[in-house]
Amino acid sequence: MLVSGIFNVRYLTGFTGSSGCVLITPRKRYFFTDFRYRQQAAREVRDHEVRIVGGPALTGAARYAMARRIRLGVLGIEGADVSQRSYRELRSILKGIRLRDVSGTIERMRAVKSGREIRLIEQAAAICDRAFGRLVRKQVTGRTEKEVAWLLEGWMRQDGSEPLPFEIIVASGPRSALPHGVASDRVIGPNELVVIDMGARVRGYCSDMTRTFATGRLSARRLAMHETALAAQAAALKAVVPGAPCAEVDSAARKLIEGEGYGEAFGHALGHGVGLEAHEKPTLAPRSRERLSAGMVVTVEPGIYLPRTGGVRIEDTVVVGPGGPRALTRFARDLRRLK
Structure with missing residues (x-):
C-alpha cells in the first residue's frame, strides 16, 4: 500500500x-x-x-x-x-x-483513538475552554468580530496551541445565521446573538467547539432557538454509545428540532470525528452508514439558523465510551452574557 x-x-x-x-x-x-x-x-x-x-x-x-x-x-x-x-x-x-x-x-x-490521542485532544479542548473563560470577562460589544477572533487566537497560542486547525468563526447579529460566518469587520452590538466556533491544536491533535452568547436581552424567539438547540444536543448525547448508527444519533437531535418547527433551519450534519484533522471519520449525518465505536472522538453540534433573526449552535467534542459520551470540551453550554 x-x-x-x-x-x-x-x-x-x-x-x-x-x-x-x-x-x-x-x-x-x-x-x-x-x-x-x-x-x-x-x-x-x-x-x-x-x-x-x-x-x-x-x-x-x-x-x-x-x-x-x-x-x-x-x-x-x-x-x-x-x-x-x-x-x-x-x-x-x-x-x-x-x-x-x-x-x-x-x-x-x-477513527478510534488511543488513550494518548484522547489526552492530546482533551488538552486542546482545555485551551478552548480557558479562552472562552477569558472572553466572558472582556468587553466585547463595540469590538469587531475580527478583533474578538484575534483575541481568542492570541490567548490560545499563548496557552500552548499550535497553529489553529481552522479559522475562528465569530458571527454576530444577523450574521450569526451563517453557519460558517468567519469573523468580519462587523461591530458587535448590544442585545444580539454571537456564535463562536473555534479549535486548538496540541501535538497535531485538534479540538472543536462552539458556543452561542448573548450581548444583552434577547427576544423570546431567539431564547427559544437556543433552548431548542440545547435540548437537541442533550437528546443526541444520550444516543452516543458504542454500536449506535451515526444516522440515528443525528436523528435524535434532528427530530427534536423539527418538532419545534425549525427543521428547515438545521441543514448540516450533526457532527464529525476529530483527531489529527478537525473534520474526519465518522460523520454523524442522516445518510451516514457508519456506527460509533468506543474510543471514537466526535462532535455533537446542532444548530438553528434563521435569516435576519440570527443563529445558534452548541458544539462539544466528546469521546465515545461504554457508559456514554465523556465531554472533552467543558465550558458552560447555557446562554452566557458578553459585556
Missing part, C-alpha cells in the same frame, strides 16, 4: 513535515521524503526505513520499489489524495503492477 495523505502519513510514522509518503509491503515499511526533511525524518519517523529521494516522494517511492524489485503485484493507493497527473506517472513507472484505490483505509483506523 502506498500512503500519501499527509495526515495518514503522520498517523503511521510521526512525521510532522509537509512532504512524504509511506510504502507498506508484507515484509517492511518504508518512509520516503526529500532532502529538505532528511534531519527531521531521522528524528521523527518511527518503525519505518527512511529513504531520501529526488523529486516528489510518491513517484520516488514507486521508482525505488521497481529498482529494488519489491514484489507488489497489486498496490493500493489513496486515490482521493492522488492527482490525475501523479496517477499517470505511477502507471508509467509501476509497469505490470495493478493499482487499486484503497482510500479511507487509514482514515478508518484513525
Whole structure:
C-alpha cells in the first residue's frame, strides 16, 4: 500500500513535515521524503526505513520499489489524495503492477483513538475552554468580530496551541445565521446573538467547539432557538454509545428540532470525528452508514439558523465510551452574557 495523505502519513510514522509518503509491503515499511526533511525524518519517523529521494516522494517511492524489485503485484493507493497527473506517472513507472484505490483505509483506523490521542485532544479542548473563560470577562460589544477572533487566537497560542486547525468563526447579529460566518469587520452590538466556533491544536491533535452568547436581552424567539438547540444536543448525547448508527444519533437531535418547527433551519450534519484533522471519520449525518465505536472522538453540534433573526449552535467534542459520551470540551453550554 502506498500512503500519501499527509495526515495518514503522520498517523503511521510521526512525521510532522509537509512532504512524504509511506510504502507498506508484507515484509517492511518504508518512509520516503526529500532532502529538505532528511534531519527531521531521522528524528521523527518511527518503525519505518527512511529513504531520501529526488523529486516528489510518491513517484520516488514507486521508482525505488521497481529498482529494488519489491514484489507488489497489486498496490493500493489513496486515490482521493492522488492527482490525475501523479496517477499517470505511477502507471508509467509501476509497469505490470495493478493499482487499486484503497482510500479511507487509514482514515478508518484513525477513527478510534488511543488513550494518548484522547489526552492530546482533551488538552486542546482545555485551551478552548480557558479562552472562552477569558472572553466572558472582556468587553466585547463595540469590538469587531475580527478583533474578538484575534483575541481568542492570541490567548490560545499563548496557552500552548499550535497553529489553529481552522479559522475562528465569530458571527454576530444577523450574521450569526451563517453557519460558517468567519469573523468580519462587523461591530458587535448590544442585545444580539454571537456564535463562536473555534479549535486548538496540541501535538497535531485538534479540538472543536462552539458556543452561542448573548450581548444583552434577547427576544423570546431567539431564547427559544437556543433552548431548542440545547435540548437537541442533550437528546443526541444520550444516543452516543458504542454500536449506535451515526444516522440515528443525528436523528435524535434532528427530530427534536423539527418538532419545534425549525427543521428547515438545521441543514448540516450533526457532527464529525476529530483527531489529527478537525473534520474526519465518522460523520454523524442522516445518510451516514457508519456506527460509533468506543474510543471514537466526535462532535455533537446542532444548530438553528434563521435569516435576519440570527443563529445558534452548541458544539462539544466528546469521546465515545461504554457508559456514554465523556465531554472533552467543558465550558458552560447555557446562554452566557458578553459585556
